[in-house]
Amino acid sequence: xxxxxxLHAGVEGKKILKGIELVIRPGEVHxxxxxxxxxxSTLAQVLAGREGYEITAGEVIYKGKNLLEMDPEVxxxxxxxxxxxxxxxxxxxxxxxxxxxxxxxVRKHQGLPELDAIEFLAVVxxxxxxxxxxxxxxxxxxNEGFSGGEKKRNEIFQMxxxxxxxxxxxxxxxxxxxxxxxxxxxxxxxxKRADTAQLLITHYQRLLNYIVPDYVHVLFDGxxxxxxxxxxxxxxxxxxxxxxxxxxxxxx
Amino acid sequence: MHSNIDFMxxxxxxxxxxxxxxxxxxxxxFEKDASVRTPSWVFPIRKAGIARFAELGFPTLQNEDWRFTxxxxxxxxxxxxxxxxxxxxxxxxxxxxxxxAGLKAHRLVFINGHYSEEFSSTFPERTGVRITxxxxxxxxxxxxxxxxxxxxASDEKNAFAALNTAFFQDGAFLFxxxxxxxxxxxxxxxxxxxxxxxxxxxxxxxxxxxxxSRLTVLETYASLSQGPYFTNAVTELVVGEGAVVEHCKFQxxxxxxxHIATIHAHLGGHSNFTAHSMAMGARLSRNDIRTALKGxxxxxxxxxxxxxxxxQLADHHMVVEHAKARCNSHEYFNGILDGRSxxxxxxxxxxxxxxQKTDAKQTNKNLLLTDGASIxxxxxxxxxxxxxxxxxxxxxxxxxxxxxxxxxxxxIGLDTARTILIHAFAGEIIERIKCKAARxxxxxxxxxxxxxxxxxxxxx
Ligand SMILES: Nc1ncnc2c1ncn2[C@@H]1O[C@H](COP(=O)(O)OP(=O)(O)OP(=O)(O)O)[C@@H](O)[C@H]1O
Ligand SMILES: [Mg+2]
Numbered sequence: 001x002x003x004x005x006x007l008h009a010g011v012e013g014k015k016i017l018k019g020i021e022l023v024i025r026p027g028e029v030h031x032x033x034x035x036x037x038x039x040x041s042t043l044a045q046v047l048a049g050r051e052g053y054e055i056t057a058g059e060v061i062y063k064g065k066n067l068l069e070m071d072p073e074v075x076x077x078x079x080x081x082x083x084x085x086x087x088x089x090x091x092x093x094x095x096x097x098x099x100x101x102x103x104x105x106v107r108k109h110q111g112l113p114e115l116d117a118i119e120f121l122a123v124v125x126x127x128x129x130x131x132x133x134x135x136x137x138x139x140x141x142x143n144e145g146f147s148g149g150e151k152k153r154n155e156i157f158q159m160x161x162x163x164x165x166x167x168x169x170x171x172x173x174x175x176x177x178x179x180x181x182x183x184x185x186x187x188x189x190x191x192k193r194a195d196t197a198q199l200l201i202t203h204y205q206r207l208l209n210y211i212v213p214d215y216v217h218v219l220f221d222g223x224x225x226x227x228x229x230x231x232x233x234x235x236x237x238x239x240x241x242x243x244x245x246x247x248x249x250x251x252x
Numbered sequence: 253m254h255s256n257i258d259f260m261x262x263x264x265x266x267x268x269x270x271x272x273x274x275x276x277x278x279x280x281x282f283e284k285d286a287s288v289r290t291p292s293w294v295f296p297i298r299k300a301g302i303a304r305f306a307e308l309g310f311p312t313l314q315n316e317d318w319r320f321t322x323x324x325x326x327x328x329x330x331x332x333x334x335x336x337x338x339x340x341x342x343x344x345x346x347x348x349x350x351x352x353a354g355l356k357a358h359r360l361v362f363i364n365g366h367y368s369e370e371f372s373s374t375f376p377e378r379t380g381v382r383i384t385x386x387x388x389x390x391x392x393x394x395x396x397x398x399x400x401x402x403x404x405a406s407d408e409k410n411a412f413a414a415l416n417t418a419f420f421q422d423g424a425f426l427f428x429x430x431x432x433x434x435x436x437x438x439x440x441x442x443x444x445x446x447x448x449x450x451x452x453x454x455x456x457x458x459x460x461x462x463x464x465s466r467l468t469v470l471e472t473y474a475s476l477s478q479g480p481y482f483t484n485a486v487t488e489l490v491v492g493e494g495a496v497v498e499h500c501k502f503q504x505x506x507x508x509x510x511h512i513a514t515i516h517a518h519l520g521g522h523s524n525f526t527a528h529s530m531a532m533g534a535r536l537s538r539n540d541i542r543t544a545l546k547g548x549x550x551x552x553x554x555x556x557x558x559x560x561x562x563x564q565l566a567d568h569h570m571v572v573e574h575a576k577a578r579c580n581s582h583e584y585f586n587g588i589l590d591g592r593s594x595x596x597x598x599x600x601x602x603x604x605x606x607x608q609k610t611d612a613k614q615t616n617k618n619l620l621l622t623d624g625a626s627i628x629x630x631x632x633x634x635x636x637x638x639x640x641x642x643x644x645x646x647x648x649x650x651x652x653x654x655x656x657x658x659x660x661x662x663x664i665g666l667d668t669a670r671t672i673l674i675h676a677f678a679g680e681i682i683e684r685i686k687c688k689a690a691r692x693x694x695x696x697x698x699x700x701x702x703x704x705x706x707x708x709x710x711x712x
Contacts, residue, residue: 048661051653076663084661088654092676101672102662109663141676142658158662 001026001197002047002067002166007058009046016042018222019058024166024197031200031208031233034219035241040201041085043219044170048082049075062166076102077109079165083155083172085201090142095154096124098142099161106162127160131187148175156184160191167191168199173207185210205237218244274331276306279418282333291394297402301417308411317409320596320628321538321567326510329450329482333419337366340445342476347371350441350474351502351697355689357439357470358383360424364446365453365483367422375436380429383438386456389425397425401458404488404516410540413514416486420456423485428465430492437468437687444474444509446481455485459499463492463520468687469499473513475506475533485513493520493547498528498686502694505533507562514540521547521576528685529556530694531566532701538567545572545579545607556585557681559701560593560625567596574607574637583614586681588674589625599644600632607637614644619651619677671702678702 007020016039024030034040046053047060049072060067067075090098103123104114115123128135131153143151152172159167169188173181188211192198200211208216208230216232217224218241226232226244236244279302283295310327311318342363347353360383361371367385374383382389390397402417424440442455461467473483483505491497505511511534519525531537543552558566572581587595597616618627631644651673659669678698685691 050657050661071666072657072660073663073665073669076661082661084658088652088658090655090658090673090676092679093659093672098659098662098664098672101668102659102664105663105665162662 001063003061005059005061007043007046007060008056009042009053010056011053015056016053016222017046020222020224022217022224024199026197027194028215029192029198029200029211029213031202031213031216031230032219032224033202033216033233033236038219039222040219041170044082044085044168044199044201047168048072048080073105076162076164077106081159081162081164081167083152083159083167083169085170085174087143087151087155089144089146091144093142095138095140095142099124099138099158102158103161123161127157130160130190131157132183133157149177149180152176153180153184156187160187163191165195166197166199168201170201171203172200173202173204181207182210205233208233220245275415275418276302278331278333282335282419285335291390291398293394293398294390294401298418301402301414304408304414305411305418308409308414311411317569317598320594321536321565323536323538325536326482326512329452329480329510331452332448332450333452333454334364334366334446335421337363337368339363339368339370342368342371342443342445344371346476347441347443350443350472351504352439352470352472352690352693353441355437355439355470355693357437358434359439359441360385362422362440362442362455364444364451365422365442365455377434378432380427381432381434382425382427384425385422386420386425386458387422393425393427396427397458400460400488400490402488404490404518404544410514412484412512413486413540416454416456416484416514420454420486423456423458426457426459426467426469428461428467428495430462431464432462433466434468437470437690439470439472442471442473442483442485443476444481444483444505445476447477447479449480451479451481453481453483455483457485457487459487459489459497461489461491461495461497464494465492466496467498469497470687470690471499471501472504473502473511473533474504475509478506478508480508480510480535481506482510483512485511487513487515489515489517489525491517491519491523491525494522495520496524498526500528500685500687500690501530501539503529503531503533503537503539505537507533507535507564509534511537513538515542517543517552519543519545519547519550519552522549523547524551526553526555526684526686528681529554529568531556531558531568532560534566535563536565536567538569540569540571542571543573543581544575545581546575548576549578550576551580552582553684554581554583554585555681555684557587557678557698558585558595559588559678559698560595561590562593563591564593565596566593567598569596569598571600571602572612574601574603574610574612577607578609579607580611581613583616584681584684585616586677587616587618587627588621588677589618589627590621592622592624594625595627595629597627597629597646598632599630600634601642601644603633603635603637603640603642605636608639610637610640610642612640612642616646617677618646618648619674620648621650621674671699674702675699
């Protein structure tokens with residue numbers, strides 16, 4: 001589904017990603033961990049098509065196509081979804097209006113008929129239950145005045161409505177209380193299908209108790225320095241990143 | 253400081269005495285027309301108006317109040333007041349295509365400044381309410397009008413208001429007696445059909461809301477033609493003690509037209525006045541909005557939006573005078589400027605010594621969609637009382653890149669994302685319109701205009 005080969009990217013001459021290699025197949029859940037500033041969000045943003053990052057080498061193939069050549073909206077319509085680490089507040093843009101417009105863009109792209117207001121509301125009702133989200137939030141402007149946790153939950157709610165093929169969750173767990181974490185995780189699990197994949201960026205092994213990853217990768221200084229199964233996450237929790245970094249420093 | 257101002261008025265005088273000539277000549281023939289002389293008390297007012305105009309002349313860029321707006325193109329127009337009513341190809345159908353024309357409201361239609369009975373329609377309201385043409389009311393309600401006309405729109409320093417006083421022929425007269433509510437909005441529709449350069453109309457509206465009354469007025473200026481005509485409007489409002497008045501002006505003139513309008517509102521104690529000013533049309537437009545808070549506890553909201561493109565210029569010049577204690581004034585103006593268009597915002601807040609516990613707020617936010625667009629924004633606070641809360645702020649910026657990316661990352665195309673954000677910026681202003689039907693119509697209208705505007709999508 002997604003193949004990242006030797007991806008190098010940076011901003012204004014600053015190198016951030018320095019040769020990422022990652023392959024994600026349908027049905028898989030991958031977790032990416034790594035210290036602050038190692039480039040996790042940059043990877044997520046580059047995959048979603050954020051402008052301002054220079055891609056200096058490498059390629060990203062998504063469903064057989066060159067992902068890096070697509071506009072961000074085309075990526076989204078093709079099923080790439082990024083749950084933002086810091087969702088932006090957009091005053092004056094009604095949440096319901098925004099999400100309906102987004103869903104209909106995705107549907108149009110997939111050759112499906114657009115939903116009218118009533119059909120859309122039915123979808124929304126169902127997905128809100130999934131995330132136990134307060135319906136009031138949808139009457140407000142996008143993310144405006146939402147609490148940190150509400151913003152994160154709202155990202156996953158959007159994911160539930162848009163039903164992406166590849167979901168990238170950038171620290172969706174940070175800022176969630178224990179109950180919210182459980183709700184969000186169970187929501188994410190319910191959205192998992194044989195033909196979809198998930199890339200979770202997180203600092204905490206706790207999330208991985210709820211969403212069990214098939215693979216865990218450690219990103220350090222712009223490269224994946226170690227991959228393993230979920231045991232790697234437990235090991236990191238116990239020992240921190242230091243031992244890995246030290247091992248990394250010693251030539252094998 | 254005073255001598256300074258005197259000097260400014262004096263300096264251009266000799267030059268402009270000659271420039272004003274066509275206006276003086278025109279006035280001489282105009283005054284011979286018997287119809288404009290009735291009732292007789294009007295004539296000295298007109299005469300004073302033309303004298304004032306002759307003295308002031310057209311403002312120049314040296315005039316502090318006109319520093320950013322050059323009215324030379326207006327001055328250079330041939331002066332051709334439209335003296336007669338003519339239907340001029342207007343049909344019900346063509347009118348219906350204009351903003352607010354389909355809205356349930358009392359409707360007074362004016363064609364090139366003249367009342368059109370055939371296209372106007374009102375329905376019965378409570379006793380004493382007057383919704384009629386000023387020219388007619390001058391005959392039927394002469395004494396009442398005499399007490400008010402030209403006593404609020406001070407033309408001391410306003411040459412255009414003076415010109416209007418000299419030449420006005422018609423406009424609306426609205427009167428709401430004590431403790432009376434006019435249920436439906438009153439829509440004043442000013443339509444221009446003029447193709448001729450310099451065809452000029454001087455609409456004059458007088459709106460009196462007595463103590464404890466309630467009233468909503470929609471004032472629209474629209475065009476069925478393209479010519480460089482000139483609208484020079486004056487609206488005087490008297491908002492009585494405890495009265496609640498909402499006034500929504502929508503300026504949608506032809507893109508070649510010149511539009512200059514003065515709104516003077518006089519607010520009694522504990523009254524509540526909201527003035528919306530939406531400027532979308534005209535090559536050059538200027539709105540002078542002057543609100544005098546003359547009774548304790550009065551409140552006013554001045555809420556405006558200008559959306560310009562091409563070579564348009566939209567100028568808003570506000571003076572809020574806090575004359576008495578415990579009054580609030582809030583000004584919110586947003587501008588969306590495209591192409592090489594220009595915006596001007598000048599907000600003067602004057603707090604008189606008596607006006608303790610004044611709360612005055614002013615914000616002006618601007619969205620520049622191109623590098624060629626520009627805005628001159630200038631707050632001016634003059635405070636002569638000591639217990640006062642006055643704030644002002646202005647911003648000038650582009651669309652937020654992060655917001656655009658967020659929308660795109662959900663599948664919304666770049667053009668639509670930009671339109672959504674611009675619309676949201678306009679929405680901040682539009683949502684303050686209390687009259688629901690007008691608010692919804694304007695919201696749709698702004699959205700449609702933004703979608704039609706090809707330039708919006710151009711800049712990344
Ligand atoms: N637009 C930018 N301009 C300048 N520096 C940037 C930009 N984006 C990222 N960086 C830098 O690149 C590095 C990687 O940032 P990134 O946000 O990808 O880290 P992260 O792994 O997500 O960290 P965290 O765990 O704190 O979220 C940081 O040093 C950051 O300051
Ligand atoms: Mg990050």
